[in-house]
Amino acid sequence: xxxxxxxxxxxxxxxxxxxxxxFVVFFALYPVSYSFFLSLHKIILGLPSxxxxxxxxxxxxxxxxxxxxxxxxxxxxxxxxxxxxxxxxFGLIIALVINxxxxxxxxxxxxxxxxxAIPTVVSSQMWRFIFNDKYGLVNFLFYGSHTxxxxxxxxxxxxxxxxxxxxxxxxxxSFAALIILAGLQLIPDELYEAAEMDGASExxxxxxxxxxxxxxxxxxxxxxxxxxxxxxFDLVFVMTQGGPGDSTNVLQFYGYKKIFAEGLMGYxxxxxxxxxxxxxxxxxFYLKLIGTSLxxxxx
Amino acid sequence: xxxxxxxxxxxVIVVLSLLxxxxxxxxxxxxxxxxxxxxxVFIPSGTVQSYVSxxxxxxxxxxxxxxxxxxxxxxxxxxxxxxxxxxxxARLRIKYKGLLMGSLLLVSMFPQISIAGPVWRILDGLGWxxxxxxxxxxxxxxxxxxxxxxxxxxxxxxxxELEDAARIDGCGHLQTLxxxxxxxxxxxxxxxxxxxxxxxWNEFFFALLIMTRQTVQTLPVGIALFQGQFTLPWxxxxxxxxxxxxxxxxxxxxxxxxxxxxxxxxAIK
Numbered sequence: 001x002x003x004x005x006x007x008x009x010x011x012x013x014x015x016x017x018x019x020x021x022x023f024v025v026f027f028a029l030y031p032v033s034y035s036f037f038l039s040l041h042k043i044i045l046g047l048p049s050x051x052x053x054x055x056x057x058x059x060x061x062x063x064x065x066x067x068x069x070x071x072x073x074x075x076x077x078x079x080x081x082x083x084x085x086x087x088x089x090f091g092l093i094i095a096l097v098i099n100x101x102x103x104x105x106x107x108x109x110x111x112x113x114x115x116x117a118i119p120t121v122v123s124s125q126m127w128r129f130i131f132n133d134k135y136g137l138v139n140f141l142f143y144g145s146h147t148x149x150x151x152x153x154x155x156x157x158x159x160x161x162x163x164x165x166x167x168x169x170x171x172x173x174s175f176a177a178l179i180i181l182a183g184l185q186l187i188p189d190e191l192y193e194a195a196e197m198d199g200a201s202e203x204x205x206x207x208x209x210x211x212x213x214x215x216x217x218x219x220x221x222x223x224x225x226x227x228x229x230x231x232x233f234d235l236v237f238v239m240t241q242g243g244p245g246d247s248t249n250v251l252q253f254y255g256y257k258k259i260f261a262e263g264l265m266g267y268x269x270x271x272x273x274x275x276x277x278x279x280x281x282x283x284x285f286y287l288k289l290i291g292t293s294l295x296x297x298x299x
Numbered sequence: 300x301x302x303x304x305x306x307x308x309x310x311v312i313v314v315l316s317l318l319x320x321x322x323x324x325x326x327x328x329x330x331x332x333x334x335x336x337x338x339x340v341f342i343p344s345g346t347v348q349s350y351v352s353x354x355x356x357x358x359x360x361x362x363x364x365x366x367x368x369x370x371x372x373x374x375x376x377x378x379x380x381x382x383x384x385x386x387x388x389a390r391l392r393i394k395y396k397g398l399l400m401g402s403l404l405l406v407s408m409f410p411q412i413s414i415a416g417p418v419w420r421i422l423d424g425l426g427w428x429x430x431x432x433x434x435x436x437x438x439x440x441x442x443x444x445x446x447x448x449x450x451x452x453x454x455x456x457x458x459x460e461l462e463d464a465a466r467i468d469g470c471g472h473l474q475t476l477x478x479x480x481x482x483x484x485x486x487x488x489x490x491x492x493x494x495x496x497x498x499x500w501n502e503f504f505f506a507l508l509i510m511t512r513q514t515v516q517t518l519p520v521g522i523a524l525f526q527g528q529f530t531l532p533w534x535x536x537x538x539x540x541x542x543x544x545x546x547x548x549x550x551x552x553x554x555x556x557x558x559x560x561x562x563x564x565x566a567i568k
Contacts, residue, residue, distance in 0.1 A: 006392060012472045013391035017399070020384035020443055027440040028406045031417035038416055097308055110555050111313045117547040118320060119501035121519035122540040126323045129533055135335045137322060145338050170319065175562065182563035227408040234503045238523050252504075255412040260419075260508060269416050276413035283408050 032276060038269035045263030052266070059270045069271065071246050072254040079165065079250060080229040086169045087225050088218065091176025096210075098177070099184045112174040120171065124238035127167040128154065131239075154240055157247030164235050164248055172228070176221040183217025184210070216293045223286040230279050251275050320544070327537035334533050349534030350542075357532075359539050361514065362521035366543075369431060369506075369517055370499035373438040377446045377495050378488060380439070385450030386476050390462070400451070407444035411504045419508055429512045437505050442495045449494070449561050453487025454480065490561035493554055497547060518543045 003011070039059050041052045063069050098109055115123065130137045133152035143149040153159040187210065195205045233252045236242055242249035242257070251271060259268030326334055327350070328343040353359040388396060418437055419428070427433035457480060465475045481488070503519040510516045516524075522539050525532055551558065 009391055009472070010393060013387040013393045016383040016387040016391075016476075017393075020380045020447065021399070023380070023436070023440045023443055024403065024406055027418060027421070027437055028409060028414060029402070031414035031421070032409070034417035034420075035413055038420075093308070094312055097305070097312060100305070102305075102309070106555070108309060108313055109559070110552050111316045113551045113555055113558065114320065114548055115316055117497060117551045118544050119503070119519050119522075119540075119547075121501075121503050121523045122323075122544055123320075125522060125536050125540055126319055129323065129326065129537070130319060135337055135339065137339065140337065140339055147337055170315070174316070178559055178562050181559075227410075231410045231412075231504075233411070234519075234523075237503075237507075252410060252412045256415070256504075256508075259416050265416055265420075272413045272416060275410045279408060279410050279413075280405075283405070 035269045035272040035276070038266055039273050041266045043265040045265055055266070059267045062267060063270045063274070068246055068249065069251075069254060072249045072251050073274075075161070075246075075248065076230065076232070076250045076252075079161075079168075079232060080226055082165045083168045083172075083229045083232075084222060084225045086165070087173045087176045088180075088221060090169065090173040091180050091221060092218075094173060094177035095180035095184055098181055112177060115171045116174045118171065120234040121238055123167060123171050124235045127163060127170075127235075128239045131163050155244050157244055160240050160244060160248050164232075164239060167235050167239065168229065168232065172225065176225055179221040179224070180214060180217050183214035187213050216290060219286060219290045219293060223283065223290065226282060226286070227279055230275065230282075323537050324541050326533060327541045329534065331534055349538040352532075353535040353538040353542075357521070357525060357535055357539070358513070359521070359535075359542060362516060362518045362539070363542065365431075365510075365515060366500055366518040369434050369438065370496050372431070372435050373442060373499040374492050374496045376435065376439050377442045378492050380443060381446030381450045381491060382481060382484075382488065383476075384443075385447045386454050386480060388447065389451040389454035390457075390480075400448070403444040403447055406440070407448075409441075411441075415504070415508060418505070422509060428509055429515050431515065434506060434509050434517070437509070438499045438502060441502075441505075442498050445498070446491045446495055449491040450484065450487050453484045453490075457483050486557065489554075490557040493550060493557060494561050497550070500543075500547065 040054060040056060042050070042055045042059075043052045044050055094112055098105060098112075118126075131153040133139070133150055133155065134147075136150075136153070138153060139147075139150040142151075151159070153163055191209050191213075192205055195209060200208065231252055232250050233256065236248055236250055236253045237256075240248040242253050252275065255268050255271035255275065258264045258271060262268075325341075325343055328345050328347070329340060330344055330346050330348060333340040333343060350359075387393060388400060393399075422428050422433045422436075425433075427436075461479055461483070462475055465479045470478065501519060502517075503523065506517045506520045507523070510520060518539070522536060522543060525536050525539065527535075
């Protein structure tokens with residue numbers, strides 16, 4: 001029997017897709033559902049003799065009453081809000097600057113890419129050193145050589161949290177800038193020329209032309225930055241270990257501690273499931289917004 | 300006045316981007332006495348003592364070798380799989396195209412913790428904890444969405460005529476892909492490879508879980524866990540950090556166009 005051309009193309013296409021999706025199914029999609037399965041059981045890594053008895057929703061009930069988990073959730077949400085806000089703000093400023101023609105533009109673009117390329121662990125150690133209580137640069141900038149005034153920034157709940165936000169904003173504003181820049185470059189110059197002829201001020205041009213037209217790019221940057229901020233781990237692990245007193249504890253770090261440091265595979269998995277659903281809902285919400293804004297633009 | 304303001308903004312952006320890390324590089328070239336001195340020493344004595352100690356006492360080169368191996372293997376495998384899948388998704392008639400692309404996008408947004416426990420268990424069951432393949436497999440999975448999206452976007456921009464001509468000349472599907480399309484999409488392959496390599500080189504969370512034995516740990520794990528006897532070995536940490544970052548800075552300087560294109564390829568479409 002001879003297969004039709006289209007059938008042969010379909011078979012070929014499937015054989016190209018199978019290896020890729022084997023990885024995705026076995027090491028991403030299956031683990032997500034497996035996390036849900038684990039969260040319904042009592043599993044303690046250090047006590048294999050316990051087996052893995054089914055406990056229904058007990059772990060979720062415990063999670064609901066877990067003060068540290070609640071605190072980690074609010075920390076995570078605050079971190080996501082603050083860091084994405086400043087990243088988009090600085091990203092927009094950087095993008096507007098690079099979008100102009102000037103000498104050395106390529107070098108400036110390379111310079112802002114450096115923080116993006118640095119491993120997060122490295123930038124975490126770097127900021128930990130800069131915020132050091134005995135010989136950090138921040139203390140020297142504020143207090144000069146008066147070492148008696150030097151503050152332990154990472155040992156104070158408020159400043160430790162601020163330090164983590166600063167380190168994240170420093171590292172990832174350039175990513176937001178690149179996405180926004182791609183949006184800026186799609187705006188035709190004629191629009192600005194026409195606006196100028198109509199006597200629109202620069203601020204009016206910005207709010208009436210630039211902002212509405214880069215809305216899709218802003219939303220995409222917001223989506224990627226939000227998802228990434230939800231995963232914050234390296235900064236917390238290196239700079240504060242969630243301290244002082246859980247003031248910088250975030251969901252991904254708390255889940256890691258429960259599952260791997262304390263060996264509570266079952267209970268820890270409830271945090272995995274919780275984080276998954278929160279990010280999933282936010283991602284769907286943003287994707288819908290992006291979809292409508294792109295659709296409006298086409299009209 | 301306006302022009303001056305613009306130049307000041309540019310200057311501030313560049314200084315803020317580069318200065319913190321240059322300060323760390325500067326630290327790596329100081330003696331331990333200079334590192335802790337107040338006021339800080341701005342011009343270091345230029346000693347390589349920290350680098351020597353990082354290599355001798357902290358096995359720096361071992362971590363580098365592990366990182367090169369894991370990031371290199373991840374890049375090669377992911378690129379190979381992404382070329383196949385990206386081509387199929389961009390240029391062949393298949394069902395559920397949107398669903399497949401969407402599920403990849405979804406995977407790229409997974410918080411690592413949502414799969415960490417199960418992945419660890421699967422690897423434990425296979426006896427692959429503390430093995431290179433145990434780390435490479437999750438890395439391949441997590442970088443595939445990026446690779447497929449970039450390559451699909453590059454493949455979809457190639458003209459249809461070339462593919463048709465190859466067909467008429469009697470090339471089979473696979474031959475057309477390998478001989479005609481892959482060379483044409485080489486810039487895309489390269490862009491994706493850079494981004495995948497950087498991801499694998501920098502990844503910390505899974506490396507920390509899966510590699511608990513020092514001999515197989517990658518650079519980020521090493522740098523995060525360096526411990527001194529009494530105080531933190533800042534000189535050695537700064538030296539190892541510089542070693543981990545310099546290759547990436549070189550890549551950024553040489554290939555910034557490709558990186559910018561790769562990062563914004565999703566945004567433009």
